[in-house]
Amino acid sequence: MAKDYYNILGVDKNASQDEIKKAFRKMAKKYHPDIAGKAGEEKFKEVNEAFQVLGDKQKRAQYDQPGSRGFGSGDFGGGFTNVNFEDLFRDSGFGDIFNMFSGGGRSGRKGPKSGSDLRYDLDIDLEQVFSGLTTKIEIPVHVACKACKGTGSKDGVLKTCDACGGTGEVKKVQRTPFGQTVFITTCSKCKGLGKMISEKCEKCNGTGRIKENKKIEIKIPEGVDEDSYLRVAGQGEAGYNGGPTGDLYVVLHIKPHKIFERKGSDLYCNITINLSKAIFGGEIEVPTIEGTAKLKLPKGTQSHTIFRLRGQGLPGTHSHKRGDELVKILVEIPKNLSGKHEESLKEIFGDDIKITKGFFDKVKDFVS
Numbered sequence: 001m002a003k004d005y006y007n008i009l010g011v012d013k014n015a016s017q018d019e020i021k022k023a024f025r026k027m028a029k030k031y032h033p034d035i036a037g038k039a040g041e042e043k044f045k046e047v048n049e050a051f052q053v054l055g056d057k058q059k060r061a062q063y064d065q066p067g068s069r070g071f072g073s074g075d076f077g078g079g080f081t082n083v084n085f086e087d088l089f090r091d092s093g094f095g096d097i098f099n100m101f102s103g104g105g106r107s108g109r110k111g112p113k114s115g116s117d118l119r120y121d122l123d124i125d126l127e128q129v130f131s132g133l134t135t136k137i138e139i140p141v142h143v144a145c146k147a148c149k150g151t152g153s154k155d156g157v158l159k160t161c162d163a164c165g166g167t168g169e170v171k172k173v174q175r176t177p178f179g180q181t182v183f184i185t186t187c188s189k190c191k192g193l194g195k196m197i198s199e200k201c202e203k204c205n206g207t208g209r210i211k212e213n214k215k216i217e218i219k220i221p222e223g224v225d226e227d228s229y230l231r232v233a234g235q236g237e238a239g240y241n242g243g244p245t246g247d248l249y250v251v252l253h254i255k256p257h258k259i260f261e262r263k264g265s266d267l268y269c270n271i272t273i274n275l276s277k278a279i280f281g282g283e284i285e286v287p288t289i290e291g292t293a294k295l296k297l298p299k300g301t302q303s304h305t306i307f308r309l310r311g312q313g314l315p316g317t318h319s320h321k322r323g324d325e326l327v328k329i330l331v332e333i334p335k336n337l338s339g340k341h342e343e344s345l346k347e348i349f350g351d352d353i354k355i356t357k358g359f360f361d362k363v364k365d366f367v368s
């Protein structure tokens with residue numbers, strides 16, 4: 001069972017982004033390990049996970065789609081690390097509480113930064129929508145440097161910053177006419193990390209990240225829609241200073257098909273028959289997404305009649321129940337008849353015309 005993120009945050013399904021943010025703050029404050037201790041840890045993770053999805057408009061929209069919970073595998077799971085606490089709590093007064101509980105030190109918290117999310121656009125054809133697809137994509141991406149384990153330091157070990165003694169901050173005392181004022185600023189030597197590289201890693205030039213072409217296997221379920229996307233957790237850019245890796249979003253585009261048009265899980269095509277087939281009827285072979293199927297035309301089939309082939313459409317993303325194929329029959333009227341044929345046709349059909357109303361009527365009856 002997928003988790004109900006709304007329930008976890010204690011908000012209504014129609015809650016605004018603002019309300020969600022507020023609810024998250026309240027919960028995070030309550031369950032933060034610095035406050036609630038070990039007991040709050042699980043709940044804190046859960047609350048974070050919920051906010052990761054609901055706090056992001058795009059992710060929330062996908063989560064809200066019926067049946068979308070559990071799309072792909074573990075798409076929304078895990079990863080509670082890239083919430084930017086400083087941003088969230090800056091205007092809530094929580095920053096002060098945070099400092100109080102962590103003894104005033106802010107060391108380390110400035111350092112790790114999560115890597116960027118990546119987007120990859122993938123074109124697939126309708127047959128692949130029908131069958132689902134497992135494929136490998138190659139993306140140029142920054143990954144953590146293996147030689148230094150992402151630290152940027154040659155031996156993989158960081159030493160304590162000698163300018164700030166590892167706190168990441170330096171105090172400056174300034175004398176003013178009213179007395180002494182103490183300013184606390186970020187240590188410029190270690191940029192607030194409290195740690196420094198003693199010797200740069202040669203492989204990554206001390207950045208801790210290297211660019212490489214990464215091959216990633218992705219699994220696309222059957223029946224996907226245009227512009228739907230897969231989130232591949234942890235396959236984005238490497239983080240900085242030990243921060244978490246971003247995610248990869250694979251956006252799917254479906255190539256136009258030479259025969260079929262698609263609406264939801266139904267497929268549509270036109271088939272042109274000649275006049276005698278329309279008059280005498282009979283069995284014809286029609287294309288399907290898998291091959292062909294037989295369709296029996298009744299005698300006197302009119303042009304623009306639509307036949308429904310049940311269960312010959314695409315599978316649904318979630319239900320696997322297949323849609324239908326709708327075949328519109330077009331009757332080709334011969335343009336050049338010999339004089340002999342012309343005469344006999346006139347003899348059979350006469351030259352009456354019939355005038356009726358209903359120009360704008362939609363085709364109502366499907367024959368199945």
Ligand SMILES: [Zn+2]
Nearest residue numbers: 161164187190
């Ligand atoms: Zn420092």
Ligand SMILES: [Zn+2]
Nearest residue numbers: 145148201204
């Ligand atoms: Zn390196």
